[in-house]
Amino acid sequence: MTPPETSLPLGATIGILGGGQLGRMSAMAAARLGYRCHIFAPDADSPGMEVAAAHTLAEYDDVAALHRFADAVDVVTFEFENVPAETLAALEGRVPCRPGTRALAICQDRIVEKRFLAEAGVPVAPWREVTTEAELQAGIAEIGLPAVLKTTRLGYDGRGQAVLRRLEDAAPAFARLSPKPLILEAFVPFTAEISGIAARGLDGTVATYDAIENRHRHHILDLSFAPARLPASAAAAAQAHVAQVATALELVGVVALEMFLLADGSLLGNEIAPRPHNSGHWTMDACHCGQFEQHIRAVAGLPLGSPARHADAVMRNLVGSEGLAAWPGILAQQDVVPHWYGKLEARPGRKLGHANRLLPLDTLHALDDAAATSGL
Ligand SMILES: Nc1ncnc2c1ncn2[C@@H]1O[C@H](COP(=O)(O)OP(=O)(O)O)[C@@H](O)[C@H]1O
Numbered sequence: 001m002t003p004p005e006t007s008l009p010l011g012a013t014i015g016i017l018g019g020g021q022l023g024r025m026s027a028m029a030a031a032r033l034g035y036r037c038h039i040f041a042p043d044a045d046s047p048g049m050e051v052a053a054a055h056t057l058a059e060y061d062d063v064a065a066l067h068r069f070a071d072a073v074d075v076v077t078f079e080f081e082n083v084p085a086e087t088l089a090a091l092e093g094r095v096p097c098r099p100g101t102r103a104l105a106i107c108q109d110r111i112v113e114k115r116f117l118a119e120a121g122v123p124v125a126p127w128r129e130v131t132t133e134a135e136l137q138a139g140i141a142e143i144g145l146p147a148v149l150k151t152t153r154l155g156y157d158g159r160g161q162a163v164l165r166r167l168e169d170a171a172p173a174f175a176r177l178s179p180k181p182l183i184l185e186a187f188v189p190f191t192a193e194i195s196g197i198a199a200r201g202l203d204g205t206v207a208t209y210d211a212i213e214n215r216h217r218h219h220i221l222d223l224s225f226a227p228a229r230l231p232a233s234a235a236a237a238a239q240a241h242v243a244q245v246a247t248a249l250e251l252v253g254v255v256a257l258e259m260f261l262l263a264d265g266s267l268l269g270n271e272i273a274p275r276p277h278n279s280g281h282w283t284m285d286a287c288h289c290g291q292f293e294q295h296i297r298a299v300a301g302l303p304l305g306s307p308a309r310h311a312d313a314v315m316r317n318l319v320g321s322e323g324l325a326a327w328p329g330i331l332a333q334q335d336v337v338p339h340w341y342g343k344l345e346a347r348p349g350r351k352l353g354h355a356n357r358l359l360p361l362d363t364l365h366a367l368d369d370a371a372a373t374s375g376l
């Protein structure tokens with residue numbers, strides 16, 4: 001099959017806003033498809049720049065640099081959703097941006113995101129907008145405790161949030177997080193955290209990966225189990241939810257949906273990431289077409305690849321000094337695929353790499369956690 005005429009020709013340049021590991025792995029996937037990448041990021045210590053054909057070292061509000069970047073690339077994507085909306089706005093009109101400003105704006109604000117999820121048919125836990133302490137008290141009276149107070153914007157890895165267990169927790173949490181706009185969410189007594197990952201092509205086709213179960217340590221993703229050990233109906237619902245999100249966002253690229261699994265087997269949507277996601281790193285080695293290749297295919301207007309899983313997988317994040325210490329052991333495992341991001345400093349909480357343990361297809365469900373993670 002010849003690629004559609006709207007697809008980027010071989011040798012074309014994909015611009016990526018952001019120079020972290022997601023940009024790096026996207027650039028590596030792009031190179032394999034015959035594209036060049038140009039990374040735009042404000043930080044010289046950007047793992048993405050090491051593997052890209054070109055880079056621009058500039059701030060996201062440097063309009064002149066953004067315009068030069070737009071002129072130098074054929075399409076623009078981003079690797080993290082906290083790129084200022086104005087940055088993408090300065091590029092749109094000069095160069096195709098995939099995803100565009102609408103998807104970015106929805107995923108940057110937890111309140112807009114919650115409304116969008118409900119409209120897209122994904123249930124969410126009760127929530128209230130909070131700008132004053134009186135609104136917080138009223139929200140607690142309506143939603144009950146425990147609850148979670150979060151900044152509506154710029155949160156990640158659990159930053160910008162507080163769990164309220166008693167009424168006395170409300171005032172100090174409000175004092176710490178305000179005056180930023182806040183959202184109060186009911187605390188969800190989840191039995192597991194699940195994510196779904198999908199890609200949507202330029203032609204509207206959606207490809208969905210198997211649902212994933214995620215475990216966090218110190219609020220940072222630690223392990224992903226793929227496929228999630230779920231009843232078939234819940235696994236299908238998780239996949240359906242992320243596909244609904246991809247379609248409703250009219251996204252071109254990869255999207256992840258974080259969800260909570262409840263004891264009754266139902267799912268609640270939590271957050272959307274309009275980009276390749278940490279919980280999808282296992283797809284690089286366990287699927288026909290991994291999430292980074294899929295993202296580049298979408299952005300380049302190519303037909304999507306197959307998201308089919310040819311192995312079961314457990315992904316471990318390698319974080320901080322512990323992750324650095326684990327690396328030689330990871331390299332010694334025959335069934336583990338290592339990925340290192342080339343960061344210069346092993347700061348606490350920093351994601352330095354990940355390791356994908358591959359298991360024979362449809363064997364993960366029979367293993368306990370110790371057996372599933374051995375060697376990782
Ligand atoms: N409403 C909630 N109820 C229970 N746990 C929550 C709730 N919101 C967040 N959490 C926990 O905190 C983690 C981080 O919250 P999240 O909303 O995903 O923000 P971010 O990943 O941007 O830091 C979640 O993965 C989950 O473990």
Ligand SMILES: [Mg+2]
Binds near residue numbers: 157258271
């Ligand atoms: Mg999250």
